[in-house]
Amino acid sequence: MALVGVIFALLLQGLRTLAGATAEANFLLHQLNPVLVVLFWLLFTRKGTLSWRDPLLWALYPLVYLAYALARGAAEGKYAYPFIDVSANGWVGAMSNAVVIALGFVAAAEALVLVDRVLARR
Known part of the structure; x- marks a missing residue:
């Protein structure tokens, strides 16, 4: 969920102008919820359990x-x-973007495991 906030901030924020309930839902999903999930994890979960x-x-x-989004698109x-817009980026571009995001996801998740282990030692 934290990465949803990062991807939104880096790649999606400002692409569409939203108003009213849509803007509120967007804020809750892409900005507030990622922060709350990180805080919940830091404050309330047992550390040292991640592998x-x-x-x-x-x-x-x-x-x-990703497979679903590509098929639907x-x-x-x-x-x-x-x-991941194949019509705009081509298959090579869309897949390159997906690979970069996937590698970033796994790297950030491995960093989370490291943080989990460090916090468990305290």
Whole structure:
């Protein structure tokens, strides 16, 4: 969830002008919720329980979602995110973007495991 906030801040923020309830929902999902999840993890979860392979398991859901988003985009001609838009980026560009994001996801998740282990020692 924290990475949702990072991806939103780096790649998606400002792409669309939102107002009213849509803007509020966007704020809650992409800005407030990621901060609250990190705070919850820091304050309320037991540390030292994460393993180095956990990030690979965590990456399964985003990879399945990527396949779904690409299939739906191909069927509808409209992609959920500009960085996986095959019509704008081509398959090589869209897949390159997906690989970079996936590697960033796994690297950030491994950093989280490291932080978990460091905090467990305290």
